[in-house]
Amino acid sequence: MDEDYSTGSVDSDREMTRLWRTWRTVFEMLQDRGYEVTEEEVQIPLTEFRIKYADPMGYPDRNKMKIQARPSEAMAAKYTPLPSKSNPSPQPDCGTIYVEFCADASGVGTKQVRAFNHFVDENNFHTGVFITQTPISPSAVRLLGSLPGRVCEHFQEQDLLVNITRHELVPKHVLLSPQEKVRLLERYRLKESQLPRIQVSDPVARYLGLRRGQVVKIIRRSETAGRYASYRWVI
């Protein structure tokens, strides 16, 4: 039986476990953004993950790892812009999300990104998340953002190894809906440009998929007041 524990199987075990943690973080991310995912999907145990996504050699098979999820009612409401004169019944600016794990171990360039963009466009997904093992080239990043009318994001597997929002020093970020944003600005008599800001490239903003112009409420623990809320404008 000692033959089974050769270096190859230790390697594959390690990679499988790492990918399982990434996979769980992806589902937690989808849940936190407001997509419809079940509790079993989020808390998939390692053994079940291995049965589902391992190839005969024991290594993960990334080609099988694709996720689609639809936004929940609450999320659709949050992403619906306010009705205006020109657009009295606005549609929510969100839709089905598609997550793909790139199988290439190194050298991810425009070729893979173009195929991903094509797939997202053809199947009419609103949002695409492309997860690679290594950094992608600068032109590939530019190409990923160039799809008109769709949102494509990129993560590295190691970025999602742990869920950063579960860290004790990261406060809770809550996205405000357009109505809540208007109410906030009215209550404090502010223009949105007078709010503190948060970058789109901020790790938590990337995790939540925030877009320019939205406002997040950040809830911190305070020793004196119990809780303390601040607001930031995504820029």
Added chain:
Amino acid sequence: MSSHKPPVRNSLPATHAASTVSAPKPKPTNNASRAPAKPSTSSQGPNEPSSDPRHLAIALHHAHRIQSQKDSEALILDRILDLITLPSSPTADPAAPSPADAHALKSALVPFQPSDYDNLIEERNIEGRCGYPLCPRPHRTENAFSTGANGSYRITWGAKGSGPGGRGRSMNIVPRESLEKWCSDECAERALYIRVQLAAEPVWERRAADVAGGQEILLLEEGRAAQSGQVNGKGKARSTDNPPSVRNVTGQLENLSMDVDSVGRGPGDVAGDMARLSVRDEGRAARALALERGDSVEGAWGDGRVGVCVRENDLGGAAAVAPRMGPGDDRGGSIEGYVPAP
């Protein structure tokens, strides 16, 4: 002018109030009071900043600039995607590219910055091709099992006699990735020869004249052909085995730390290239200096700003004569009329 006097700045509130009353609704902003008054703006309320047509014009101007920047970035991305697939035939020779491919490359590279060119090389390497856009061969990859070395740096040796003091060989420690960008040292040289010709400023900041009538990009072979034609015309023979000094030519080559001097290269070539590059740099430097000084007339650069005319001082007609020996000078001569006793 008579109806829109700017309010008089005065510390007395009464006079200040009187002066503001006499002026009908001055705009709250400073530049609005400097602007020529228009009847349409004065009729609108002061808390509508978007109603000023100049604000709209400024906003539109900046929006157009950002849009043109985005457009040119998209254009460069498209060009990179096109250039990945060059050359058109898999048996093309990078030393003698087909005219169509060479023309496609040169015209596509016009809006590029060196960093865009680096992106192109990276993309080609990801596709498994040599970084030089006209080379169909795969880039070299070292097999860690065959060489037994899997470090991230490699040592390259120069030609014989290239070491310090003309003895031994020069040694370079080079990151492995920069060696593996190309299929051979020749292709590395060709690619870097193009890289140093690219303009450093982004295309949306270049002037129209630079883009349209700028210097055409030369391939290494063309540059050499032009150079050797000149050298042969003067009847000079080229010696190809002298140690070249390409490493000194540009800092950019150094940054990439490619060992280009292992390729045999005549000193005549190098000197010619340097002259060509430096002449172009001088023109650019003169233009930059003129811009800094605020010169607008081109004719003023060439022959200086002040008419300088050198005139020799006239020293009279007498030519200088050497002094002669007087009587008694051999014994020391007189000291202010006193002749010391011998």
